[in-house]
Amino acid sequence: MGPLKGFKIIEIAGVGPGQFAGMLLADMGASVIRLDRPVDATPIFAAPARFNIMNRSRPTIGVDLKTPWGVQLVLDLCAEADAIFEGFRPGVMERLGLGPEACMARNPKLVYGRMTGWGQQGPLAESVGHDANYIGLAGAYGAIGEKGGRPVCPLNLVGDMGGGGAYLVIGLLAALLEASKSGRGQVIDAAMVDGAASQMASIWSFKAAGEWQDERGSNILDGGAPFYTAYRTLDGLYMAVAPLENRFYGNLLDALGLADIDPAAQHDRSQWATVRQRIQAVFATRTRDEWCERLAGTQTCCTPILNLSEAATHPHNVARGTFVSVDGVTQPGPAPRFSRTQSAISSAAGTLQPDLFRVLRDWGASDEILANITRESQA
Secondary structure: OOOOOOOEEEEEOOOOOHHHHHHOOOEEEEEEEEEEOOOOOOOOOOOHHHHHHHOOOOEEEOOOOOOOHHHHHHHHHOOOEEEEEEEEOOHHHHHHOOOEEEEEEEOOEEEEEEOOOOOOOOOOOOOOOHHHHHHHHOHHHHOOOOOOOOOOOOOOHHHHHHHHHEEEEEEEEHHHHHHHHHHHOOEEEEEOOOOOOOOHHHHHHHHOOOOOOOOOOOOOOOOOOOEEEEEOOOOOOOOEEOOOOOHHHHHHHHOOOOOOHHHOOOOHHHHHHHHHHHHHHOOOOOHHHHHHHHHHOOOOOHHHHHHHHHHHOOOHHHHHOOOOOOOEEEEEEEOOOOOOOOOOOOOOOOOOOOOOOHHHHHHOOHHHHHHHHHHHHHH
């Protein structure tokens, strides 16, 4: 199942964005094998393995990359794989003897994905960091938040998952397509700071046109505009209001009983503060659910702001199967969707699998590799 069926990919285990990339590839049908540290290594995710959702749809086996046998196993697998990816700091894989040169010497068509925060080169390449650091340097963190307030961290979506994991997958898929034509692999340098900056392309468009102020909460898409923000309701919850188009903005004003506000002046920034106050005063008169009912079908781009539990049970998400339950764990389903080669969660997240022979056989390892594993286990 899935459009990537038949592709064999090696995942050198990491946390966060690397797991996310592996999940996306495996959900889309690739035969991904996740090589993690030995079972006695201290786990970073201390909860039961079945809750580590991003490890779903693929097996995880313990391989000590600091041993000659572990290195040899990875090199042997590279000879049969379409791609390998890792998320260590620059130079780590080379010191292990598993850098791009060594792996691609075994398979010239191999695609080698590298994901880091700062990239393979640059003054900060060797520095430590996390999502907040990368999106801070990219300009994304500083652009999010209320006017006069502190920057608001957008979870770890913009750096880790979007700028890192998703861009790594885009790079791997593009390189696999190119390799199918040229017969040659290549190295992907997926830096989270680059990916976060890339996601800001539309904001840079506003800035280039002189329509973006560097002060947070002062622009159309950062909550500064009264027609693109969140409004607090009577019960202390919030509605997302986003009628960017003038006709939808006019519909909103009509629905709120604010027909005296001229929708033609939508982009007059001198009126934004007053309009925001008036809209907020109206939203404060009803609960969030009452507003949902009142605004249903009004073409106003207004929806409730839900917490995680509410999102999983919202009728629209239920109808689409946006969230699913696997092994009793509620989680997002595969995305995107395909009309013919449907993605699927092939297995729940699990612990390290000790049956190395079976896992590699199912992955498609050659008889020679399987024979080597048998000899090693008997040594």
